[in-house]
Amino acid sequence: MSVDKILADWKKKSFKPVYWLEGDEDYYIDMLMQAAEHTILTDAESSFNLTVFYGREANWADVVNACMRYPMFAERQVVLLKEAQQMKDIDKLEGYIANPLSSTVFVIGHKEKKVDGRSKLAKLLKDRTELLQTKKMYDSQLPGWTEKLVASKGYQINQKALLLLVDHIGNDLNRIDNEINKLLLNLGERKSITEDDIEKYVGISKDFNVFELQDAIARKDLPKAIRIIQYFESNPKAAPIQMVLPALYNFFSKVFQVFGVQSRDEKMIASSLGVSPFFVKDYLAAAQRFEYPGIERILLLLHEYNLRSVGINDSGSSDAALMKEMVVKMM
Known part of the structure; x- marks a missing residue:
């Protein structure tokens, strides 16, 4: 079952045990x-009929006893069981899950992992509960997801601002949502988020960031690339090398894949690479500037400098020194 389906059922007052x-x-x-904590019951009903447990402190017998009570x-x-992955003897909930009380809505949040599919509990969950299984979103899906999230709140975000936000935060949907909410509080009457807003309210420089470094390398603009790296050197938290190298690898590996697509149609390339058509022009331009041997060499350099950044075959060069040396070799 999907998140949207569960929320739609709850809105219609249709609940599973x-x-x-x-x-x-x-x-x-x-x-x-x-949503379970704040929308299933009214405020007056919650006073007597909402019970919240946390896995680390919860005793299975107390949880079952709470579920077996009748509403007042x-x-x-x-009954909510949060952080259930930290609960001891969680398998002892099996008896209640097999025969739940119809007047209780029991919601369990089990983060970080799934229950062992070979266990009795896993089979019971599949047969007797509304089971939602979540997985991390692919990095390539983040821009589209973020753009839809902004739109769902009644706002728009331009592409540069979108890329700045996603590249800076990475695959952390909760943090992306929180930063967007913070941005919207500061927009006033405006309905569009710009890169200036990202710089001002999220704290990311619109001119000195991983995205701009990637663009400088792709355009073979060495002076700009060096200026950005010097900014990183003066502001170590802005873009540590452990964040820069994976971002560059992600971009140039997509450029490398362009050579394997027979068509030059941008929509076809976007579909083959699993990316937004917005990015395809940049991939094609980089492929044309560097050609196949140049992109292959860039990927090998990224691998080499990733190893050097963790001390392999390097005597302790600074992050900035490694990045400057690397971009010179790339270009």
């Missing part, structure tokens, strides 16, 4: 746990 939410993407688990002055009660 047990919901098991598991996986390594916390964002959707947190969203449903919050309401049609149903809600």
